[in-house]
Amino acid sequence: MTNLTTVIERHINELLDAESSEAVVSLRRKELAKSFGCVPSQINYVLRSRFTPEKGYLVQSQRGGHGYIRIVRLSYENPESRLEHINEIVGEFLSEQECKKLLIAFQERGLINARERLIIEVALRRADDLGRTEFDLSPYKRGVIQADMLKRILRSLALA
């Protein structure tokens, strides 16, 4: 028994997979909620928590009569857009938890595999540990170093 949010997430992903060309899907919030037996705002929660930019999605919507929710799965095919995307989602500072989340998301998107994730986690952990135990850096400064190192690694992969 998995949670509803994940079930709805999978359903939307199936719809996207079925779109051979564009990977865009349009939904009616109320209908989707009804078919899963939940309140409409649950759909917003699914979108907010699962179809985020760092997971590679764009969400557009319109209210009123003939309203809709449109979900786009972005591909970032050319190196330029991948670099831009990486800079955008990693940002200037990353906590250890945020780092892990991002790496998991990247693995789920197929941008890195498990071994690569392992290497990156070990390197970042060591850098963080050195910063804490050897150089007495503040959590913020360490977060900046982590974000910086992660960006460099991801950028090098994006161009490879």
Next chain:
Amino acid sequence: MTNLTTVIERHINELLDAESSEAVVSLRRKELAKSFGCVPSQINYVLRSRFTPEKGYLVQSQRGGHGYIRIVRLSYENPESRLEHINEIVGEFLSEQECKKLLIAFQERGLINARERLIIEVALRRADDLGRTEFDLSPYKRGVIQADMLKRILRSLALA
């Protein structure tokens, strides 16, 4: 009478061994703790001390309803068994050039691939750069840090 942490560690490893294909296991923290008659946070201690990326494990978790802890084992072989060999090859100190040579050799032996080598090079170079520009470390000290980080990464991959 061995300690609880080790007992729980063995239990999780048995669960991983039972997974024939992918060594992945999902747990409920509270249930596991209950079955061993300990507080839930003991499970976190087991994970933090025994299932680290340095030992070849990746841990993901989710809180809230239907929460879980998922453990992935990437290297079956106990990294400790090959530790001396890695220590011997890498040594206590590594110049940037020696690093590159070593990584190329590893790639040629098929122990890592081009992407993995790239990740490692970027991480080591960044660590070296930080040591030089931010902390004014001597070349020797930086070489020690590089060697240390490389050894940790190689151990995590349980390379030959």
Next chain:
DNA sequence: AATTTTAAGGTCAATGTTAGTCAAGATGTA
């Protein structure tokens, strides 16, 4: 054309259910 009605979607706060953190104390070990 302006106003009202209707039909969408959005926001937010309350609640319940997990897991994580941290530090103090207990136990084991050199």
Next chain:
DNA sequence: TACATCTTGACTAACATTGACCTTAAAATT
């Protein structure tokens, strides 16, 4: 003894679900 490792529990943070109330856009009416 001194140091490291283990154990515990109080407190914190994150995630999921729900519903009351808000905003927007199109259609209908005046």
